[in-house]
Amino acid sequence: MITHPFSYQAPSTIEEAIATLGRSRDGKVLAGGHSLLPLMKLGLAQPDTLVDIRKIASLRDIRAEADGTIVVGTLATHRSIAEDRTIGAKLAALAEAAAAVGDPQVRSRGTIGGSLAHADPAADEPAPTLAFDAIIRAIGSKGKRDIPAREFFKAPFETALAPGEIAAEIRFPAQPGRTGSAYLKFRHPASRFAVVGVAAVVTAKADGTIERAAIGVTGAAEAPFRATAAERAITGTKGDAKAIAAAAAKAAEGMTTLSDLAASSEYRRHLVSVYAKRALERATQRARG
Amino acid sequence: MTTATTTTYIGTRLQRKEDPRLITGSGLFTDDVTLPGMVYVSLVRSPHAHARIRRIDTSAATKEPGVVAVLTGKDLEATGVLPVFISVPKQSTSKHMPIATDKVRYAGDAVAAVVAETRDAAKRAADAVTVDYEPLPVVVDATKALEPGAPIVNEELGTNLVFTYPVKGGDIDKAFGDAEVKVSLHLVNQRLIANAMEPRSAAAKFEAGELTLWSTTQIPHFVQLIASLNLGLSQNKVRVIAPEVGGGFGSKLQVYAEELLVGHLAKTLGRPVKWTEERREGYLATVHGRDLVGDIEVAAKRDGTILGVRIRTVANMGAYLQAFAPVSATILHAFIIPGPYIIPAFDIEIRGAYTNTTPVDAYRGAGRPEAIYAMERAIDRLADEIGMDPAEVRRKNFIPPDAFPFNTITGITYDSGNYAPALDRALAMADYKGFEKRRAESKGRGNYRGIGISSYVEICGLAPSKANSALGVGWGGYESARIRVHPTGAVQVFTGTSPHGQGHETSWSQIAADALGISPNDIEVRHGDTFESPGMGVGTFGSRSLPVGGIAVHKAAEKIREKVIQIGAHLLEASPDDVVIEGGKVFVKGVPEKAKNFGDVSMAAYVANNLPAGMEPGLEATVYYDPPNFTFPFGTHVAEVEIDGETGAVELVRYSACDDCGRQINPMIVEGQLHGGIAQGIGQALYEGAVYDDNGQLLSGSMMEYHVPTAEDVPAFKLDHTVTLTKTNPLGVKGVGEAGTIGSTPAVVNAVIDALSPLGIKHLDMPLTPEKIWRATLKSKGEGKR
């Protein structure tokens, strides 16, 4: 039950959507609605206008550009991302994160754009978005703006999007050869959100040594983050079990981990290193083919 | 009277008669009841766990669009207090008003009710009611509530002590004096939230002086009784209907404020009224379950022979005493702790306490899971202490099969039992012998593997009315059934039980079919409507429906059968001793070709111009069956777990159970009851727990926080059974609704502790969450290093 009244519009162009949003007092973009509507049902969000962007078909696409960039439209559902073959082959961590969101019904409707823009600190897809150094292309009344993932997530439920801007597409740059990735999650047993989720992206040299590694962590802190100390620690190593474990132990370095009913700060910190280890192992294995 | 020995339909996996409507969406649940002119109720509930109500301002709410009425506690004072049906010695009973008048005693206590034209309008207006509260000190923990100086929850009682309940037998001092070994455990049996999938709902209409009340209840007749008494209506003018009810597990075993409220509103407003709980509201305002903290001590010999058991327990009753609340904490708990074992000396004392939390009452198993959990954990602790196989400690202490009827140390009589075969079969299914190999394999993966056993006896078939009376239960434990055979031979069974998933329409028709010699397809079972059923039905809870209500059906069918045979014999000009009913035909044994149809005989009963001399016309029978004893189902469950060595996460890898509920009327339904019960018991062991902060705020206040098990959280179950018929009733049935829950919780906890025992871990309290296990392993590893 949603007890507060609001107006609803479903424009067919993004320009119209932006204009409508601009005219509203505190309008919100409605994509799949799986982040926003639960809040509205609890009375925690009471926008005066909902701008439903579902009729803007271009925002639904998943496509590869000539340079290998994979562009995921904001309206792509978790399910369509999880089932997309290109994403499965090139961006396994993204496919796995999308497949780990909520439950099948949530994945049917919920969208990547909605999830990123909502910026729940326990959402899954921010982890691979960070680890793949994706770019969030926002469109507002002043035109397009590209926001690197690392600058996008500011605080719980707070992003770099300006009022009236819509995150139109998420652009995943082409990954070099011998790159593997994985997303693993310790999920909240009731809410299905990530208590800790780790996306690891690893590029190996021909001899198997780790050329580059990126680790995105969600659920653990007030905002998703890159585990840079662990990334540095693994780079240049042979990527063996010992090196991975040593690097993973640094995955939460410098971060203040959350504490709640689901997990204490201390346990979350521990889970970050366990899941970083497991994600690195899997990603490394995949990088080596 | 002869008892039919044919079991043509009893024992078969008959498809459920309930299913066609439920799989097509045409079943009617309470919230589906919508009537012209209906208005909707929303309740204003206290955010404070304990506060005096200074002032309630309803003026803004009254002005909200669509608002019909706003009520506060004073408006409902005339409807009286909510009932408590139990009175154990020296019980302090709270005065529980439908809407709080003077102060609120838990977060969720109702302070006002808003009635409006739509649900949305009612909810909006409820938000506009402002209450001026004076917060008071809060007590959440039951043990603390009994300490001097604790805030008093119900001031008129002058104490938070609800009762002190002792049960003693044998010489406990001697037992502990003679003991070669003593073990003890401090056990927390955490608070649970039932989470029946259907939220509570109540709808009412008042027409021509008659109140019709639809409710999500397990006990429609008690709701009718109290509605009649408290709303000042003659009982024949109160019709309570429990339509489809979406699960109960004890949480709908109440007469709730909202039921009386919608009844009162329908009567005073003259419009149909409906209230349906929102799930988060239900987390606060629907009774919780369990919540006991206690210490168990066992005195034993080195060879594993138990000499005595001593228990001290505190039970959290919440803010008010609910309808049956003392029973779970006392009677159904204390008396069954010995379970399948010979316990020569016994001493238990249970104290109940009021706290500023949601009231606590029965939850699936109601006292018995708590009892068996304590005993089965203690047995494992003993086995560990003396270095003996836990299976063998159990076997050593089992009451032998030739000892029945067996008088337990707590003063009850088990009529029958044979415990070792169930243990043996469960162990075989679980490949208990091959376990150590699997443990070694898990260790190779860096994980901990454990196996756990639980053997139980439960006390079912509630209850002989005399026993009820002796134990302080203020109502008989019988059940009713009426069978009406129409002139055409169409058969209706009206039962006093009130199923909410248990499949009584199917099982009762199987019972009646065998007694009547007809097909279950020709029998309609009706329930949950107080205008149709016999005058009183006690309802569905405590695994009582079959061994009490099913027997009532059986006995009513026997009466009908007897009369059909008398009339049939008269029509066939034969002796009744020679006449049988089979396949819907009434005939002289051996002469089926000269048969009367069942319908011919029923027609004759009503045409009534050719009946045996002195016979009353008609074909209808009503039975109130009062059982002579409880029933005592038993079994053994075995759980096997693998624990992630890094995270502490438990995976339940294998689950085997061998249960004995006596004769199975419909094995398919029996298995379903066990599956569901086992899953709920697993939920308590591993996942579920209501958590309050010190201010009495429920932190696990929605399905976002409270972990109801999903399909991925439970394994497939391997089931087997033995059949030991009870002599207490003619069908030898014992009840099965709670067995799974009782057996599973200790089996799973024992398995986890077994897995962790190489680390020196002796006990952890439920739920056994990954973090709890991780912390324990961390601690023991740390200690190991030192």
Next chain:
Amino acid sequence: MAQAITVTVNGTKRTKDVEPSQLLVELLRDTLGLTGTHVGCDTSQCGACTVLVDGRATKSCTILAVQTDGAEVVTVEGLAKNGELHPVQRAFASEHALQCGFCTPGLMITAVDFLARNASPSDAEIRHAIEGNLCRCTGYHNIVNAIRSAAAMMTMSAQSKVAAEVKR
């Protein structure tokens, strides 16, 4: 302000004025009287309200009615075709996959969507597929059996259709 929407529900086009705040489940239950779809929670966890929206299992408590303008919705009332039960419905009854029946419509709808994509699932896949549907009565054991059995029924019926085509 109420606005008109047209939704095809169980094969029939329905045009209704709805408030933007009205949830799909409220449209189905309160406006259209299709009470087979149930509401079991308020936080999008339990799945009792699951319906098909354009063929995909969707929690009807977490979608506005206006969002389904132009969509095709199937509820439990629409699973049977021409008086014949859907294999999933038949399997739920024959495997005793329901007790109180409150969660059943949502579970069956989830299963229908799942089996359309996975014709011969493993038990683990089935359990994963129904992670968004809570059942408190059955312990899921027989629900898993029912979905497996429905899959077999559907495969057999598809095969016999092919065989009939080949014969022709």
